[in-house]
Amino acid sequence: MRTRESSWLTVIAAGVLLSACARSDVGITATVKAKMAADPAVQAGEIEVMTANGVVTLTGNIDSEEAKQRALALAKETKGVVEVTDMIAVRRPAGDGDAPDPGRTVGVAIDDAGITMRVKERLLGDPVVKGLQIDVDTREGVVYLTGSVGTEHEKEQAIKLARETEGVKDVQPNLKIGQG
Numbered sequence: 399m400r401t402r403e404s405s406w407l408t409v410i411a412a413g414v415l416l417s418a419c420a421r422s423d424v425g426i427t428a429t430v431k432a433k434m435a436a437d438p439a440v441q442a443g444e445i446e447v448m449t450a451n452g453v454v455t456l457t458g459n460i461d462s463e464e465a466k467q468r469a470l471a472l473a474k475e476t477k478g479v480v481e482v483t484d485m486i487a488v489r490r491p492a493g494d495g496d497a498p499d500p501g502r503t504v505g506v507a508i509d510d511a512g513i514t515m516r517v518k519e520r521l522l523g524d525p526v527v528k529g530l531q532i533d534v535d536t537r538e539g540v541v542y543l544t545g546s547v548g549t550e551h552e553k554e555q556a557i558k559l560a561r562e563t564e565g566v567k568d569v570q571p572n573l574k575i576g577q578g
Contacts, residue, residue: 421478423449430454430479433472440469445486446533447473448546450574452480457533457544459487485544485572510536513565517541520563526555532573534560539567546574 427449434442445458454473460466466486473482514536521529532545541560547553553573560569 423451426452426454426476426478430473430476433476434469437468437472439465440472441465442469445469448574449479450546450576452478453483454479454481455483455485455544455572455574457485459489461489463488509565510538513539513541513563517560517563517566520559521556524555524559527552527559529556532556536566539565540570541566541568542570542572544572546576548576550575 427447430447430449431442434440434445434447441458441460444460445456448455448457454476456469456473460469466484466488469486470482470484473479514534517536518529518534521527521532521534523529528548531547532543535542535544541563543556543560547556553571553575556573557569557571560566560571
């Protein structure tokens with residue numbers, strides 16, 4: 399009997415705690431992640447959730463449009479969410495499975511991987527930039543920077559380092575200032 403009461407109290411306490419912190423960015427992030435983890439249609443491990451001032455940004459690469467739409471819906475339905483920014487890419491099969499990425503040759507895919515590696519290496523080696531907080535993705539020489547930085551100076555330095563990296567054609571930054 400006491401065990402049953404303890405279980406109910408734990409569930410109630412968790413619910414109160416979740417609702418109390420649901421309006422903070424950290425609480426919103428935790429709630430969205432929990433909803434996605436509980437939903438069998440969503441590949442929660444493939445999606446990164448960041449929140450800043452109630453704006454939730456979802457990033458990652460997943461296997462289906464349905465999973466993407468469900469993840470976006472779960473985020474939008476979360477209390478305290480002002481807006482949802484969709485940075486989720488859906489992996490598309492190349493027909494027969496021979497090509498690693500539709501529209502890109504093996505050589506371009508290898509070049510993009512090399513560019514990504516060089517940019518990430520430069521970000522991690524720079525004393526101003528905290529490269530662990532920045533995700534780097536490259537498509538046909540265009541580098542996409544996603545994540546959070548501490549200051550405007552750090553953001554500018556990350557963009558500069560990426561632009562100056564060999565093989566980079568353009569840089570598309572989606573860097574938020576401050577931690578979510």
